[in-house]
Amino acid sequence: MSINTQPTASHYIGGAYVEDTSGAPIDVVYGATGEVIARVHAATPAIVDRALEAATAAQKTWAAMSGTERGRVLRRAADLIRERNRELSILETYDTGKPLQETLVADATSGADALEYFGGLAASLTGETIPLAGGDMVYTLREPLGVCVGIGAWNYPTQIACWKAAPALACGNAMVFKPSETTPLCALKIAEILTEAGAPPGLFNVVQGMGEVGAALVTDPRVAKVSLTGSVPTGKKVYAAAAGEMKHVTMELGGKSPIIVFDDADLEDAVSGAILGNFYSSGQVCSNGTRVFVQTGIRDAFLKRLTERLAGAVLGDPLDEATNFGPMVSEGQIGIVERYVRLGIEEGAELVTGGARIERDGYWMPPTVFAGVTDEMTIAREEIFGPVMCVLDFDGEDEVMARANATEFGLAAGVFTRDLARAHRVVRGFEAGTCFINSYNDAPVEAPFGGVKMSGVGRENSKAAIEHYSQVKSVYLRLSPLEAPF
Numbered sequence: 485m486s487i488n489t490q491p492t493a494s495h496y497i498g499g500a501y502v503e504d505t506s507g508a509p510i511d512v513v514y515g516a517t518g519e520v521i522a523r524v525h526a527a528t529p530a531i532v533d534r535a536l537e538a539a540t541a542a543q544k545t546w547a548a549m550s551g552t553e554r555g556r557v558l559r560r561a562a563d564l565i566r567e568r569n570r571e572l573s574i575l576e577t578y579d580t581g582k583p584l585q586e587t588l589v590a591d592a593t594s595g596a597d598a599l600e601y602f603g604g605l606a607a608s609l610t611g612e613t614i615p616l617a618g619g620d621m622v623y624t625l626r627e628p629l630g631v632c633v634g635i636g637a638w639n640y641p642t643q644i645a646c647w648k649a650a651p652a653l654a655c656g657n658a659m660v661f662k663p664s665e666t667t668p669l670c671a672l673k674i675a676e677i678l679t680e681a682g683a684p685p686g687l688f689n690v691v692q693g694m695g696e697v698g699a700a701l702v703t704d705p706r707v708a709k710v711s712l713t714g715s716v717p718t719g720k721k722v723y724a725a726a727a728g729e730m731k732h733v734t735m736e737l738g739g740k741s742p743i744i745v746f747d748d749a750d751l752e753d754a755v756s757g758a759i760l761g762n763f764y765s766s767g768q769v770c771s772n773g774t775r776v777f778v779q780t781g782i783r784d785a786f787l788k789r790l791t792e793r794l795a796g797a798v799l800g801d802p803l804d805e806a807t808n809f810g811p812m813v814s815e816g817q818i819g820i821v822e823r824y825v826r827l828g829i830e831e832g833a834e835l836v837t838g839g840a841r842i843e844r845d846g847y848w849m850p851p852t853v854f855a856g857v858t859d860e861m862t863i864a865r866e867e868i869f870g871p872v873m874c875v876l877d878f879d880g881e882d883e884v885m886a887r888a889n890a891t892e893f894g895l896a897a898g899v900f901t902r903d904l905a906r907a908h909r910v911v912r913g914f915e916a917g918t919c920f921i922n923s924y925n926d927a928p929v930e931a932p933f934g935g936v937k938m939s940g941v942g943r944e945n946s947k948a949a950i951e952h953y954s955q956v957k958s959v960y961l962r963l964s965p966l967e968a969p970f
């Protein structure tokens with residue numbers, strides 16, 4: 485299947501594509517080849533204003549519909565996404581460079597799951613009645629927040645748009661979404677599909693642009709809530725700007741998550757977890773377990789088996805479904821990874837495999853493993869956001885727990901052991917929002933996803949997300965006589 489990567493226009497506002505070429509041009513570059521595959525333009529202030537006006541108007545219409553009607557639209561959108569999964573997955577591959585083998589199962593399908601799940605919940609979002617003395621009562625109304633802004637990172641452009649839009653729309657909000665300037669294509673397709681599914685014009689709008697377009701959205705008084713997926717430095721700025729007007733926020737930020745492998749772990753499962761937690765999407769995953777703590781008794785066997793299994797990585801044309809490892813998203817991102825590899829070597833880590841950029845068009849860095857990594861090394865402390873695994877040795881449980889938690893981040897954490905009592909003890913001790921026992925990086929829509937500490941605020945997916953896209957109004961109803969002091 486061949487697809488046209490150039491979108492009809494840069495923005496999607498009020499149920500239609502909108503162009504304004506006076507905004508700065510943004511070239512979309514395919515990571516596998518370095519070729520420019522599309523061009524969009526950053527939103528001007530007039531475009532931002534138009535999107536917010538459209539969202540403000542649509543939100544009122546949408547909120548007046550019943551939850552059943554809203555849910556039906558979202559579920560129809562989910563069905564359309566599934567019908568067009570291949571086409572959407574190919575676009576995701578062009579937008580990000582991720583191999584089609586991955587995008588066919590992890591991106592549009594994950595977006596559809598979110599729309600289906602929250603579409604199913606929409607009709608059941610109700611308040612409660614609270615009986616009081618004398619027949620009085622309080623009833624609560626669960627209300628939408630209003631216009632929500634979604635701002636995306638570049639690693640999961642379809643998934644991020646849907647993970648934000650689905651709970652927001654289910655609760656009766658409208659959304660203006662700004663994709664990452666690196667991957668502006670996929671969210672436009674989601675906007676198109678929502679319109680086709682029956683969403684009122686203006687319910688879900690997409691505007692393109694760099695950080696300043698995001699910043700203009702965050703501070704606009706018409707906006708009630710901001711949900712950002714991005715790095716910690718951006719999160720700090722966006723959170724601070726939103727606080728100026730007491731806006732609601734969800735912050736899905738970065739991480740440096742630990743995976744702990746105990747001596748009694750199933751070796752194959754532990755190696756699978758480390759591979760999934762470091763090399764899926766070429767390592768460009770927020771929740772990756774990039775600090776792999778391996779108990780000394782299993783260390784050599786772990787490294788040997790890991791090295792053998794890495795021979796199974798197939799680097800090649802991302803559109804060939806046999807390819808299971810793709811390029812990095814951009815020249816900028818591979819440059820960051822190369823710098824960390826140099827630092828790892830300079831600071832004394834042992835480079836087991838990888839580490840050198842592959843000399844071909846595009847941005848190719850092979851799976852890279854450092855062993856003998858110590859806690860104070862830069863590669864063990866900072867988020868790299870590329871295919872670089874750090875293996876650290878440990879002896880005892882108390883020691884490794886202290887070291888695993890000794891980070892400003894707290895997005896995810898995993899443990900591999902056959903001792904289930906230990907596994908539960910370890911996850912209770914993790915300072916992380918999303919934990920795994922004998923698994924890694926699963927993210928079903930039914931489960932809350934998000935971080936603690938610097939990795940974020942709020943949760944995406946699951947019923948927990950409803951709390952972050954709605955507010956409760958209490959209504960006191962008096963049936964008994966109302967007395968006053970005079």
Ligand SMILES: NC(=O)c1ccc[n+]([C@@H]2O[C@H](COP(=O)([O-])OP(=O)(O)OC[C@H]3O[C@@H](n4cnc5c(N)ncnc54)[C@H](O)[C@@H]3O)[C@@H](O)[C@H]2O)c1
Nearest residue numbers: 636637638663664694695698699714715718736737738770
């Ligand atoms: N926790 C999660 O769910 C999750 C998921 C994916 C990625 N991430 C994180 O995202 C980062 C990688 O993505 P990135 O490089 O696109 O992140 P980034 O922080 O550079 O950019 C994220 C988004 O914020 C926008 N932005 C930048 N400055 C802004 C400002 N001042 N105001 C408003 N918006 C602004 C960008 O244009 C982009 O759309 C990593 O740290 C990764 O861990 C987190």
Ligand SMILES: C[N+](C)(C)CCCC=O
Nearest residue numbers: 639640769770771925927
């Ligand atoms: C579903 N994954 C693979 C855990 C990705 C979540 C979003 C983080 O980058």
